[in-house]
Amino acid sequence: MDRTELRNKYSIVGVGYTPQGIVPGRSAASFYLEASMNAINDAGLKKEDIDGLILYRDFPILKGDAFHHTANVVTYSLGIRPKFLSQESYCYRTNINKAMGAIENGTCKYVLIVFAESGRTGRRTWTDEIDTFGNQPYDEYAAYGNISAFTNYAMFARRAMHEHGTGPDLWADIAVAHRKWANLNPNAIQYNKPLTKADYLATPFLSWPFRALDATASTDGGRAIIITTTERARELKNPPIMIRGYGSANDTSKGWQLTPGDPASSAVVAGREAFEMAGLGPKDIGAAQIYDCYTYTVEATLGDYGFFEKKKARDFMTVENIGPGGEFPVNTGGGLLSEGYYMGMTPIAEAVMQMSERCGDRQLGVMPGTRLPEFMIVSDNGGFYRSNETLILERGK
Amino acid sequence: MAQVLKVNLPFDLRTSHDNDLFYKTAHEKQIFILPYCNSCDQYFWPGAFICQHCGSTDVEWKEASGHGKIYSHVEGRFPFHKAIKEHLPIAICSVTLDEGPRVFGRLVNYGDIEKVSCDAPVHLVWLQDDEKGCTIMGFELD
Incomplete structure (x- = not known):
């Protein structure tokens, strides 16, 4: 396939921010929802237009959240019923690839990608996998002192x-x-x-x-973007x-x-x-x-x-x-x-x-x-x- | 045979079916073995069901020299987890072995970390924790 045929075929049409930094008393779930809605409003879309949702990646949950933030849970509170849903379990980078692919193959029209965290007030240490497994290390290298x-x-x-x-x-x-x-x-x-x-x-x-x-350092807050075709993007406000x-x-x-x-x-x-x-x-x-x-x-x-x-x-x-x-x-x-x-x-x-x-x-x-x-x-x-x-x-x- | 140093490790050693033999041999016999492919005659690391070079399952553990050169090294001075606090400073390194693979280890008896050079020749020493019942790889400058 000649990839130059895809040149400028896709566009980013909305960005969603939230309060950020040290924001006590807020769940990560709340930032997922706020960032998503702000991106939807920024693009001039309705939330029902979002037919693909990608939660950036999964992290162990912290104090202040009642449940694990999986994509299928966030959709329920967001009140949307996407056809495409995805979330990496680890640190791979495939989000844009998946968003464009889901539109290119005809499944989706508007794909929202969102990441949110309550890592600052929730005190994420980036070694929490050790504690998740009951003070047992998650790989052989922790015994050597390589934990971060x-x-x-x-x-x-x-x-x-x-x-x-x-x-x-x-x-x-x-x-x-x-x-x-x-x-x-x-x-x-x-x-x-x-x-x-x-x-x-x-x-x-x-x-x-x-x-x-x-x-970098852990933070509270969330951020989202929306991807669609450039043809559809021309009908939107940004x-x-x-x-x-x-x-x-x-x-x-x-x-x-x-x-x-x-x-x-x-x-x-x-x-x-x-x-x-x-x-x-x-x-x-x-x-x-x-x-x-x-x-x-x-x-x-x-x-x-x-x-x-x-x-x-x-x-x-x-x-x-x-x-x-x-x-x-x-x-x-x-x-x-x-x-x-x-x-x-x-x-x-x-x-x-x-x-x-x-x-x-x-x-x-x-x-x-x-x-x-x-x-x-x-x-x-x-x-x-x-x-x-x-x-x-x-x-x- | 590599020297044995008695230590207290900061965490338990998590092993798997793919590296149990390496750590058991280290702890019980102090013999250094590496995964080796009989099909393409190359060592590899970490241990796995197939050879990472050619994909063959004709692999075995074979005794190796424990000699190599430092690829990179750092010295941890901050307790990223509370259990590591009493072990600081703790130096870790990656070593390109004479047999080819790059492995991970603790750097020991090195003096000033800022004066240790990449590519400096090193040899294996075993770091043995009697309480945790395990032994890991350490490296010392030649």
Whole structure:
């Protein structure tokens, strides 16, 4: 099949936000519903129009929720009866693939993708699987002391220090650039909380060579998007934000097996397929929204996409280049690092908001020294960088 | 035969039908074995019903050297779970064995973590927890 036939055939037509950050007294279920309804209203649809529902992924439930948030339970409270329903049990990245597929094969017209969490007030530790199994570890590696995603990504980043000459000096710039963007975004959890490179360097290592500021943090709230055909999107109230290019790759195995510079990494493969479908290359892209669970993930992804040679990351990944007013804006809402942790919904929602010129003080093309990009690249990664969905978005008329 | 160090591990060792023999042999005999494919003559890791290289089921466990080079290493200093607090700092590493596969282990007797180099040669030491009744892989700089 010639995938260029799908170029700009699908669009994102609505985005749903909720109160976010520390929002006590609310269940994750409540955020699922609020984010979903806000996306439906934003698109100008009725909830009965939603015939496909994808809950981003499953997590162990926390205090404050009475039941496990499975997609078939959320539909009942939402009062919809979808034909397509899906939820990953783990960290694969297949949501956009499934949404477009369910429409392409004629099952659905409007697919809603939503992620919600009460992880901040519910105190998600990201090691809760250990407790879920009655203080028994869920794999053999816990006995070795490897119990957190943080540790696995730190191992990935430490090898990259050796291979590509990166390290805390560069990651500090990534953290600072994200914070500067967040300082322009009133929705961001780190709004009004400036960060300097000296602040970053003065914090302790939690798992050498990573500091707390190298990682995103659990949050309360939810976020949703709706995908339909561009043809249907033209009848709706928002400008269609078209999916010009799309790629996905879901590689295997554990975080400690990650190999920086792997020429067949999921980001390399998904990025290449997205560029090929779009008929574009890195030089055509005006800005990026990159899944930034960790600082190094941004460097790894942009390097794998071909925006710079990996050993020259230091020249590209500067606050001046990727921060506000820079030549190549990255994560303009503050990203997972400084805006809020809604998994892949954070970068994709920000991309749609920027492309539809709804970003206030941080709006590209309005901020002095910036341009509204014609094309924006968006990444979502999971499974310790082993899974990747890449989108190249274009604003439709 | 690799040296044995007595330790207290932070969590029980969860094993499966696919790696029971590895950990049992480590605990009872202190012999280091790796999954090996008789069809394509390659080692692999972790242990599995088929060879990850060629898919053959003609696989067995075969004694290996325990020598290799550090691929990557980190030092945990923060209690991501309360049960690990008393074990900090705890260094972990991935090691590319001379036989080919990359395995996971604890790094021990390493001094300053920031001065340990990727690709430094290492050898296996067994970390044995008598109370939990299990033994895991540790690595020490040559």
